[in-house]
Amino acid sequence: MTELSPTPRTTLTREKERGVSDRAELMALLREGLIAHLGVTVGDGADAHPVVLPVAYAVEPDGPDRDGTLYVHGSVAAGWLRRTPGASVCVTVTALDGLVLARSAFNHSMNYRCGVVIGPVRLVDDPEEKAHALDLIVEHVVPGRAAALRPNTRKELAATAVLAVPLHEASLKTRAGGPEDDQPDIDAGYWAGHLPLRVVASPVVPDPAAPGPVPEHVQRRAADFA
Amino acid sequence: MTELSPTPRTTLTREKERGVSDRAELMALLREGLIAHLGVTVGDGADAHPVVLPVAYAVEPDGPDRDGTLYVHGSVAAGWLRRTPGASVCVTVTALDGLVLARSAFNHSMNYRCGVVIGPVRLVDDPEEKAHALDLIVEHVVPGRAAALRPNTRKELAATAVLAVPLHEASLKTRAGGPEDDQPDIDAGYWAGHLPLRVVASPVVPDPAAPGPVPEHVQRRAADFA
Numbered sequence: 001m002t003e004l005s006p007t008p009r010t011t012l013t014r015e016k017e018r019g020v021s022d023r024a025e026l027m028a029l030l031r032e033g034l035i036a037h038l039g040v041t042v043g044d045g046a047d048a049h050p051v052v053l054p055v056a057y058a059v060e061p062d063g064p065d066r067d068g069t070l071y072v073h074g075s076v077a078a079g080w081l082r083r084t085p086g087a088s089v090c091v092t093v094t095a096l097d098g099l100v101l102a103r104s105a106f107n108h109s110m111n112y113r114c115g116v117v118i119g120p121v122r123l124v125d126d127p128e129e130k131a132h133a134l135d136l137i138v139e140h141v142v143p144g145r146a147a148a149l150r151p152n153t154r155k156e157l158a159a160t161a162v163l164a165v166p167l168h169e170a171s172l173k174t175r176a177g178g179p180e181d182d183q184p185d186i187d188a189g190y191w192a193g194h195l196p197l198r199v200v201a202s203p204v205v206p207d208p209a210a211p212g213p214v215p216e217h218v219q220r221r222a223a224d225f226a
Numbered sequence: 227m228t229e230l231s232p233t234p235r236t237t238l239t240r241e242k243e244r245g246v247s248d249r250a251e252l253m254a255l256l257r258e259g260l261i262a263h264l265g266v267t268v269g270d271g272a273d274a275h276p277v278v279l280p281v282a283y284a285v286e287p288d289g290p291d292r293d294g295t296l297y298v299h300g301s302v303a304a305g306w307l308r309r310t311p312g313a314s315v316c317v318t319v320t321a322l323d324g325l326v327l328a329r330s331a332f333n334h335s336m337n338y339r340c341g342v343v344i345g346p347v348r349l350v351d352d353p354e355e356k357a358h359a360l361d362l363i364v365e366h367v368v369p370g371r372a373a374a375l376r377p378n379t380r381k382e383l384a385a386t387a388v389l390a391v392p393l394h395e396a397s398l399k400t401r402a403g404g405p406e407d408d409q410p411d412i413d414a415g416y417w418a419g420h421l422p423l424r425v426v427a428s429p430v431v432p433d434p435a436a437p438g439p440v441p442e443h444v445q446r447r448a449a450d451f452a
Contacts (some may be wrong), residue, residue: 035322035336037263039276049314050265050276050430054322054340069330088275096261096280105295105364105375106382110261114280116317138331150411151332154331178433185376186435193440195448197260199322202422207404210417218327222421 005118019145023067026172029115030059030070033093034141034199038072040089042079057091058136059139062128065166068116071124071133076161084163092116098197102179103190111194113174117165122164133162144217249293252398255341256285256296260367260425261318264298266315268305283317284362290394296343297350298358303388310389311349317391318342324408324423328405329416337420339400343391350388361386368445427451 018148036057039050055072063069070091074081098111134157179192180183186192201222204214214222233380262283282299288296296317300307324337328345356424360383369426405418413417430440440448 018380030296032324035338037278037318037320038263039263039278039316041267041274048267048274049344050267050278050316051344052263052265052276052278052316052318052342054318054320054336054338056334056336067321089245090265090276090278092263092280093280094261094263098439099260099367099447101371103376104382105360105372105378106386108282108371110280110282110366110367112261112280114429116278118275118277134331141325141334141336142327145327146331149414150329150414151227151233152331156330158333171236176325178431181433188376189437190376191374191432191438191441191444193430193436193444195430195444195451196428197425197451198428199423202424202427204419204421205404206417206419207407210419211415212417214419215417218417218419218421221325225421225423 009207023170025174026115026170027059027061029095029113029172030093031140033057033115034093035093035160037092037094038089040084046134049181050138056137056141057093058133058140059167060133060136061167063148063164063167065119065122065151065164066168068167069187070165070167071136071139071162072165073134073160073162076159078161080159083161084121087121088118089165090118092118098177099195100179101193101195103181103185103188103192107179107181107185109175110177111175111177111196115172115174116168117167119166119169120165124164127157130157130162133164134160141219142221144220148215148217188226199225229323233297245427251400252289252341252396255321255339255398255433256319257366259283259321259341261319262298262383263318263320264315265318266310267313273327282363282367283319284359284366285393286362287393289390289393291390292394293396294393296391297362297388298391299360299363299386299388302385304387307387307389310347313347314344315347315391316342316344322423323402325421326401326405327419327421329407329418331410333405333407335401335405337401337422339398339402341396341398343393343396345391345395346388350390353383356383356388359390360386368443368447369405374441374443413449425451
């Protein structure tokens, strides 16, 4: 077990019983998640404010950054992306696992797993690392897919920016199970419970111009969301 | 139709064909979403960095702020929350609708609806507005639930901070449908398609100490995720 939260920025200040310090659990969530919410600061001085956008991502536990690397990509034309390198960003991956319906509004909650990574952004310049990161992002969405695609063109690679964030500074917070109510509320006979939620897939929709059967790697991925 | 994106901060700079300027569509997404990702800036000067956390929320189209109010709540003990009032925050609600598997890595995408609200945070002091906002947040999770709970105590209200963000400065970006590939890639016979995703519920899990049948308002909510 590798401890997480090595700095005050990612040390939980509240509900520490929901904090998890097992790096393997964080990595499992990051492997399972489909999108991350990337927070960047834009603007200067009094005008500075955060912007949070959903992004595709991938992780490389053996990446060149401390404790591994989280990669996101975007268009080089994206304004927020141009301003990012060198700055600290926050990458948050949340899996919503259910609604917790307690006997009081105060004890209502959600079941979730939430991983937060904070760190300085590095713009990936090295062509080999960049190509690897882009493959990882495609493979993160559908394992086996990178080998089924036509190769990236030089123009596409030039139009795509890849950003790397170290996985070093990270935390994981989770909640699971039913409501935790106060005994008087339980005794008073209010109903309570929880509603588990999960992401499922509808059948694959082949493109009208696509040949042949749905490839096996796509069928396998659909089965992950059965 | 009310136009969105009234300021440069929420005017889309890229892929404008994916921008939607219908306020009704934004409100529909905000009503449907279960969690928001709230981005706040913490730290000062060179140490400033964004933190992005998942939060429960609700919207009041007739709220006291310009174009309506988005409410989030948190513990008064939460460090990030104490530093927030007056500052600009970003509240992002994303529905992931599917994976878009194109013929090239470059044209891979996701189907989604993403609403972004940026604005100054107001700490809700007025007891009536605060109680209304907390009811709205419970009702947002499960409509009909607020009336089924024991009332909030003064201690609980004192321990809960409610933040309000105007719905004025907002944008909505969406993508739907299959891949959009280049004709040479289509002609080359690569497979492509998309995998629709949605959130579903497993059966309600009553708390072991809960009396009687699952209440109707909870059954109705579970049916939303059938």
